[in-house]
Amino acid sequence: MNFDFSDDQKMLRTTAREFLEEHAPLSVCRAVLESDTPCSDTLWRGAAQLGWLGTAIPEEYGGAGLGHLELAVIAEEIGRALAPIPFSSSVYLATEAIVLDGTDAQKKQYLPRLSSGEAIGTFAHAERPGRQGPSSVSATLSAGRLSGTKMPVLDGDVAHFAVVTARTEHGLSLVLADLTGPGVKRRPLHSLDPSRSMAVLEFDNAPATVLGPEGRGWERAQALLDRAAVLMAFEQLGGAQRAFEITREYTMGRYAFGRPVASFQALKHRMADLYVEIELARSNAYYGAWALSNASPDLPTAACGCRITATDAFDLASREIVQMHGGVGFTWEYDCHLFYRRAKLLGTILGSADQWRERLIELLAATAPDTSHPAAQPYA
Numbered sequence: 001m002n003f004d005f006s007d008d009q010k011m012l013r014t015t016a017r018e019f020l021e022e023h024a025p026l027s028v029c030r031a032v033l034e035s036d037t038p039c040s041d042t043l044w045r046g047a048a049q050l051g052w053l054g055t056a057i058p059e060e061y062g063g064a065g066l067g068h069l070e071l072a073v074i075a076e077e078i079g080r081a082l083a084p085i086p087f088s089s090s091v092y093l094a095t096e097a098i099v100l101d102g103t104d105a106q107k108k109q110y111l112p113r114l115s116s117g118e119a120i121g122t123f124a125h126a127e128r129p130g131r132q133g134p135s136s137v138s139a140t141l142s143a144g145r146l147s148g149t150k151m152p153v154l155d156g157d158v159a160h161f162a163v164v165t166a167r168t169e170h171g172l173s174l175v176l177a178d179l180t181g182p183g184v185k186r187r188p189l190h191s192l193d194p195s196r197s198m199a200v201l202e203f204d205n206a207p208a209t210v211l212g213p214e215g216r217g218w219e220r221a222q223a224l225l226d227r228a229a230v231l232m233a234f235e236q237l238g239g240a241q242r243a244f245e246i247t248r249e250y251t252m253g254r255y256a257f258g259r260p261v262a263s264f265q266a267l268k269h270r271m272a273d274l275y276v277e278i279e280l281a282r283s284n285a286y287y288g289a290w291a292l293s294n295a296s297p298d299l300p301t302a303a304c305g306c307r308i309t310a311t312d313a314f315d316l317a318s319r320e321i322v323q324m325h326g327g328v329g330f331t332w333e334y335d336c337h338l339f340y341r342r343a344k345l346l347g348t349i350l351g352s353a354d355q356w357r358e359r360l361i362e363l364l365a366a367t368a369p370d371t372s373h374p375a376a377q378p379y380a
Contacts, residue, residue: 005069005073009069009070009073012070012073012074013073013076013077015050016050016052016073016074016077017077017080019046019050020077020078020080020081020083021081023042023043023046024040024043024081024083025081026081026082026335026338028040028043028081028083028084029081029082029083029084029195029338029342030195030335030338032084032194032195033084033193033194033195033338033341038155038157038158038188038197039084039085039086039155039158039196039197040083040084040085043083043084043085044085044086044117045117047083047085047087047117048115048116048117051064051115052074052087052091053087053090053091053095053114053115053116053117054111054114054115054116055067055070055071055074055091056068056070056071056091056095056096056099057095057099057111057114057115058099058111061107061108061111061112061115062111062112062115062116063111063115064115067293068227068230068231068289068292068293069289069293071091071231072230072231072234072285072289073234075087075088075092075231075232075234075235075238076234076235076237076238076241077238078235078238079234079235079236079237079238079239079242079346080238080239080241080242081238081242082195082239082242082338082339082342084195084196086120086122086154086155086158086159086196086197088154088228088231088232088235088346088349089120089121089122089123089154089155089159090114090120090121090122090155090159091114091231092227092228092231092232093121093122093123093163093224093228094110094114094120094121094122094123094159094161094162094163095111095114095121096224096227096228097121097123097163097174097211097212097220097224098110098111098114098121098163098176098211099111100212100220100223100224100227101174101211101212101213101220102211102212106176106209106211110161110176119160119161120155120158120159120160121159121160121161121162121163122153122154122155122156122159122161122162122163123153123154123162123163123224123228124150124153124156124162124163124164124165124177124201125137125150125164125165125221126150126151126152126153127139127148127149127150127151128151129152131351131352131355131358132351134172134218137165137166137167137172137217138167139164139165139166139167139203140166140167140168141166141167141168141173141175141208141210142168142169144207144208144209145183145205145206145207145208146164146166146175146177146183146203146205146206146207146208147203147204147205147206148166148203149200149201149202149203150162150164150200150201150203151189151199151200151201152189152191152198152199152200152349153198153199153200153201154196154197154198154349155196155197155198155199156179156186156197156198156199156200156201157186157187157188157197157198157199158197159179160178160179160180161176161177161178161179161180162176162177162179162201163175163176163211163224164176164177164203164208165217165218165221166208166217168210168214168215170214170215171214171215171216171217172215172216172217172218173210173211173212173213173214173215173216173217174210174211174212174217174220174221175208175209175210175211176208176209176210176211177203177206177207177208178206178207178208179201181206181207182206182207183203183204183205183206183207184201184202184203184204184206185201185202185204186199186200186201186202187199187200187202191345192341192344192345193341193342193344193345194341195338195341195342196342196345222300225303225350225351226299226300226303227292227299227303228350229288229303229304229306229307229350229356230285230288230289230291230292230299230302230303230306231292232307232310232346232349232350233281233284233285233288233306233307233309233310234285234289234310235346236281236310236311236313236314236343236346236347237278237281237282237285237310237313237314239314239317239318239339239342239343239346240277240278240281240310240313240314240316240317240318240343241278241317242339243314243317243318243320243321243339244271244274244275244278244317244320244321246321246335247271247274247317247320247321247324247325248262248271250324250325251267251271251324254326261324267324270320270324271320273316274313274316274317274320277309277312277313277316277317278313278317280309280313281306281309281310281312281313281314284302284305284306284308284309284310285306285309285310287302287305287306288302288303288305288306290302291303300359300363301360301363301364303356304356304357304359304360304363305360307350307351307353307356308353308356308357308360311346311347311352311353311356312353314342314343314346314347315343315344315347315353317339317343318339318340318342318343318344319340321336321339321340322336322337322339322340
């Protein structure tokens with residue numbers, strides 16, 4: 001089992017990094033954060049022209065026909081740049097949902113537009129803060145009309161359509177709803193990271209169609225979240241690595257008592273701990289990418305490992321970059337808070353790390369051998 005990326009994938013990483021360093025310095029993220037603009041249209045068009053939006057979309061539907069390893073490579077670079085574009089909601093969630101469960105007609109309708117950047121999609125699942133369960137969904141689809149409220153919805157104010165969890169006469173299902181048509185109201189939400197937009201979506205008899213097997217919406221939503229968790233882990237990994245590099249550079253160049261502050265043992269230990277957290281997250285992310293690319297039955301547990309370690313690593317990196325910069329790290333003028341805000345946002349939008357820990361325990365308990373039978377007891 002080889003977890004290293006191929007030469008072509010490494011070249012893709014180099015190309016993506018060079019593009020983002022030129023077109024998406026941290027000043028782009030700050031500009032979106034400080035304005036009323038929900039995202040960078042220029043950067044979104046650039047990502048579309050480079051084919052990133054259709055990386056894992058089959059060629060017959062207008063995509064590049066590559067795979068999830070290539071998409072993971074791009075996701076890590078998106079995370080390094082703190083790119084203020086609806087990449088995760090449109091690519092990891094909406095696109096993946098249609099690739100997984102769309103009919104041929106739905107794929108022909110949506111995937112080419114997603115690949116070109118003409119359409120932006122999102123996933124509207126939660127209806128209130130906190131852990132979501134099958135019983136927490138109250139939105140309904142009846143006679144092709146969707147009613148209910150979803151919040152918070154990442155990029156819900158800029159998306160053209162949403163994959164929505166709703167109840168039908170056959171049970172919980174996934175449905176597709178046009179967010180630009182009648183019966184839909186959108187209200188932007190204020191969040192800790194204004195460089196990524198959030199919204200409340202209110203549906204009042206809005207036209208919608210079923211996506212995937214009706215009545216199996218919770219199972220399909222969890223499968224979608226597992227896939228998104230792996231890709232999001234790479235985005236979190238990229239942010240954590242960039243924060244680590246900036247912190248290392250600053251502490252090497254900041255002097256106190258005639259020597260770099262990085263030479264003091266207290267900071268050495270903290271940097272070492274952070275490095276270990278990031279490498280642990282990287283190992284889990286690579287395994288998750290392998291499981292996703294090979295449709296492994298281990299994907300649900302691998303996704304939990306990705307989500308937990310990547311969230312922890314980015315959270316620690318975002319706190320250390322602020323604290324190790326000293327007093328200036330808390331100021332608006334320095335970029336440290338951009339990493340802190342993004343880490344908090346990415347750490348919650350697919351469910352918190354604690355929620356994924358609970359899911360991991362449930363998965364492991366369900367597959368653990370039964371030791372209650374006498375034959376399973378160890379010899380005395």
